[in-house]
Amino acid sequence: MQDKREQIEAVATAAIKRAGIGNVSFRTLAEAVGVKSASVHYHFPTKSDLAVAVVEAYAQTFQASLDRVDRKFGSGEDKLLAFAKVFEDVLADENLCLCGMMASEVMSLDEATRSALAQFFRDAEGWVAGVLKQHSAELNAELPPADIARILMSGLEGAILLDRVELGRARVRSFRRFIKSLF
Amino acid sequence: MQDKREQIEAVATAAIKRAGIGNVSFRTLAEAVGVKSASVHYHFPTKSDLAVAVVEAYAQTFQASLDRVDRKFGSGEDKLLAFAKVFEDVLADENLCLCGMMASEVMSLDEATRSALAQFFRDAEGWVAGVLKQHSAELNAELPPADIARILMSGLEGAILLDRVELGRARVRSFRRFIKSLF
DNA sequence: GACGACTAACCTATCAGTAGGTAGATTGCG
DNA sequence: CGCAATCTACCTACTGATAGGTTAGTCGTC
Numbered sequence: 001m002q003d004k005r006e007q008i009e010a011v012a013t014a015a016i017k018r019a020g021i022g023n024v025s026f027r028t029l030a031e032a033v034g035v036k037s038a039s040v041h042y043h044f045p046t047k048s049d050l051a052v053a054v055v056e057a058y059a060q061t062f063q064a065s066l067d068r069v070d071r072k073f074g075s076g077e078d079k080l081l082a083f084a085k086v087f088e089d090v091l092a093d094e095n096l097c098l099c100g101m102m103a104s105e106v107m108s109l110d111e112a113t114r115s116a117l118a119q120f121f122r123d124a125e126g127w128v129a130g131v132l133k134q135h136s137a138e139l140n141a142e143l144p145p146a147d148i149a150r151i152l153m154s155g156l157e158g159a160i161l162l163d164r165v166e167l168g169r170a171r172v173r174s175f176r177r178f179i180k181s182l183f
Numbered sequence: 184m185q186d187k188r189e190q191i192e193a194v195a196t197a198a199i200k201r202a203g204i205g206n207v208s209f210r211t212l213a214e215a216v217g218v219k220s221a222s223v224h225y226h227f228p229t230k231s232d233l234a235v236a237v238v239e240a241y242a243q244t245f246q247a248s249l250d251r252v253d254r255k256f257g258s259g260e261d262k263l264l265a266f267a268k269v270f271e272d273v274l275a276d277e278n279l280c281l282c283g284m285m286a287s288e289v290m291s292l293d294e295a296t297r298s299a300l301a302q303f304f305r306d307a308e309g310w311v312a313g314v315l316k317q318h319s320a321e322l323n324a325e326l327p328p329a330d331i332a333r334i335l336m337s338g339l340e341g342a343i344l345l346d347r348v349e350l351g352r353a354r355v356r357s358f359r360r361f362i363k364s365l366f
Numbered sequence: 367g368a369c370g371a372c373t374a375a376c377c378t379a380t381c382a383g384t385a386g387g388t389a390g391a392t393t394g395c396g
Numbered sequence: 397c398g399c400a401a402t403c404t405a406c407c408t409a410c411t412g413a414t415a416g417g418t419t420a421g422t423c424g425t426c
Contacts (some may be wrong), residue, residue, distance in 0.1 A: 017202050019291060020288065022205050027231050027385080035401095036403060036404080038387085038389095039402050041386085042401065080263060083378065095326075103344050103348050104287035104344060105202075105287075109208075113215075127203050141365045147361065148357075150357040151338060151358060151361055152340040154344065157341040158336075158338050159341065161337065162286055164286070165286050165297060165304065166301045170333060171333045177326055178326060178334055188377090207414080210387080210410080218375090218377090219376075219377060221376080222376050230413095230416085326391065
């Protein structure tokens with residue numbers, strides 16, 4: 001049995017990906033890991049502390065999976081298709097990206113959480129732009145890498161957002177074809 | 184002074200665009216229009232009734248603005264740029280598209296609201312696909328209209344979602360350049 | 367025109383449930 | 397012992413929802 005703190009973080013992450021941090025309560029988290037809500041407050045004094053911790057942990061996990069993609073695939077096309085697959089996998093569990101979900105709740109988040117969120121999106125877009133620059137020889141596109149990176153990152157976030165309404169995948173798949181058309 | 188029911192609907196729409204339906208209560212709506220919460224329940228017996236009414240009214244307004252775009256602009260490029268501008272204007276008020284916001288809350292919505300939402304997205308994508316087909320002669324794109332329509336609709340939803348976190352417009356503007364690159 | 371029936375639009379009061387958060391006691395381990 | 401982790405017990409605030417009542421206006425009929 002892992003650390004309670006880590007358990008809480010894991011359960012919170014899963015719950016936020018489904019329903020947002022507004023629908024996650026200290027009580028339900030406590031019940032899920034078998035403690036009382038006061039104990040959750042011991043590890044995360046306020047909801048903001050929990051939010052920041054969860055976003056930072058998610059950002060780290062996300063970056064790790066992008067690093068794996070970098071090592072596993074050689075071509076720019078394969079790397080970006082693997083990037084799209086990360087989103088498709090999130091959708092398969094009827095989840096959203098944790099940060100995409102929290103972005104929709106940004107008006108009820110404090111500054112610390114907002115800047116952690118913004119950092120996540122910038123880093124992800126930075127990775128995509130890096131791939132595009134590194135493989136610019138293979139590339140067949142009019143737009144600069146920074147634009148394509150923003151289109152892919154925010155586009156895939158929007159795609160899983162809309163696809164989840166109908167439990168489909170049509171939009172993520174259109175983005176896969178878009179990626180293929182770039183090369 | 185307009186109808187109380189319409190006032191409630193208008194205030195609810197504005198509040199949902201900012202913070203989602205999960206952060207809208209019958210009490211705050213009531214206070215905003217100067218009645219008691221029980222009176223809001225009179226017009227909208229349950230929160231689901233309110234949600235459906237608001238989505239359907241929003242869909243109607245949205246379609247009306249697309250119709251105006253259709254009449255006002257001649258070229259496919261101008262029409263799609265005007266489409267993107269609709270989203271940029273939403274973002275200017277630090278809002279999300281009402282339906283994009285509610286899509287993030289889909290797990291706590293009932294079936295009636297979900298299908299109203301899905302209908303909205305299908306209609307909007309249908310309009311974009313229609314423009315693309317109608318102006319296929321001007322078009323310079325590899326992908327079929329249905330794919331481009333999904334990319335633009337879900338992409339712009341994602342763009343305002345992410346841009347709002349930093350109060351910027353970088354991502355919506357990348358989509359504007361993407362539209363220009365299609366022609 | 368007057369009168370009863372009906373309805374729309376609101377009200378007060380209250381409910382059970384849940385939210386985030388706190389104080390202080392208890393437990394168990396190094 | 398001392399400290400970390402967890403507990404019990406509670407608070408205040410707010411949620412959606414309901415019951416039952418009031419007011420003002422409309423409508424059909426004699």
